[in-house]
Amino acid sequence: MTFPQIAPRTFVLTALFLAIGGSGGALASFVGTPMPWMLGALVASGLVSRFAPERHWDGYGFPMGFRTFFVGLIGVMIGTQVTPDLAALAPDLPLTLGALFVFVPLAHFTNMTIFRRLGGFDRATAFYAATPGGLMESIFMGESAGADIRTLTIQQFLRIILVVTILPLGLSLWTGQAVGSSAGLSNGPQDPVDLGSLALIAVTAVLGLQIGRRVRLPAAQLTGPLMLAALATLTGALDLHLPFWLIATAQLVIGTSLGMRFQGIDAALLRRSIALSLVSVSAMLLIGGTFALILHAATGIEALHLLIAYAPGGVAEMSLVALSLAASPALVSLHHVTRILITVVEMPLAARLLRLRAGDQ
Structure with missing residues (x-):
């Protein structure tokens, strides 16, 4: 994997937005909100990118290669959670995965x-x-197909943003504790991690990403590192533990x-889209919750785990929610990749069945 060159302006603006996001995450952590470092950063950076004058970062885009590396780290973390106990769920997987063919x-x-x-x-949009x-x-x-790309893109990104916002808030009310608090995420060893271990974690993430892309895995930035870390963990070749701060x-x-993603969206369009x-x-979460309850009754797998597995957010984001609740993150990730x-x-x-054409109303 070759890391892309980042222009000085992009580097400075990225550092600035991460600092803003970090301030939001720290405040959210202090208040005790669910998934504080993700949701706090999302709200803080979203407010700034929406309301601050755009002339200061005209043409700027968050470097996706940088984000991809951290998604890879999440994949490594999930891979370390794959244990032989997961095999006990194998008889039920055909049913829970097969139900996705109806859910989708x-x-x-x-x-x-x-x-x-x-x-x-219009029909295409x-x-x-x-x-x-x-x-x-x-x-x-x-x-x-001739869809309105701006409207389509906003709605797709809002799907992910609202799912990863609503679900942790709802689960916090359900469980009675903040999802993704430091306590919730600190389910691994708390001993300091040395530089050698950090290097191994980074190498596993990068190598897994390369392998995932080479063999064209779906969501390769997550599944490649996940599978490599899982193989290393199950064989005993490596014992990787990501510290909470990472x-x-x-x-x-x-x-x-x-x-x-809220950058450059006018207020009227944003209100309507939200x-x-x-x-x-809400409709998708209701459908997913119904599937979770039915499949829980049929398989005995915890309904909470199945709800997270059927919530239509991003793979990386939902995997973080699963990690926060120790909700079988490998099981959750498998269902999201299948979805x-x-x-x-x-x-x-x-x-093709609907015969969609550009301009169809």
Whole structure:
């Protein structure tokens, strides 16, 4: 993996936004909010990118290569959680994974109806904005189909942002404690991690990312490091433990990059998009919660774990929520990667079935 060259202006602005996000994360941690370092950073960077004068960072974009490295670290952390106990769930996986073949089209067409009836979107924009996963694929396919790219992109990013905001808040009310507090994330050893161990963690993340991309794994930035760390852990080749401060830093980077998505969106469009996304996300979480309860009754797997596995957020973001609750993060990640794969396959098939054309109303 070669790290991209970062221009001095990009470096300074990235450091500035991370500092702003860190301030928001520290405040959220002090207040005791769920997932403080991710949600606090998201809110702080989102407010600044939305309301501060754009002339100071015109043309700036958060460096995705930098974000990818920290997503890789999350993959390593999840990989270290893969234990032989996960094999005990194998008999139930065909049912819980198979149910995603029903969940994905059901969530997709429920969303499409919401965007068509409440949002007044044209058919192509509603269809591609409604997908419960496959963010980049839906944007690329939507552009080819003549969808309104700005509206589609905003709704897709809001899906991820609202899921990772609403779910931890709801789970905090349910469990009675802040999800992702330092206590919740500190379920590993608290001894100081030496430089050699930190180097091994970084090498595992980078090498896993390279392997994941080479073999074209879905969500390679997460699944590549995850599989490599899991293999190292299960074979006893390595004993990797990420310290809390590194996990919190990964939350900070991901939260800040999500907050930057509000850059350049006018207030009227943002209000309308958030209102529609709240209805859309609530509907998907309701559908996912129903699936979780049914599958819990059928398999005995904890409903909370299944709810996180069926919540249509980003793979990295939902994996962080799972890590925070020790909610079988490997199980959760497996379901989210499968959801994305099913969505990417379902999109062109459903588009052909619906005969979507540019300009269709």
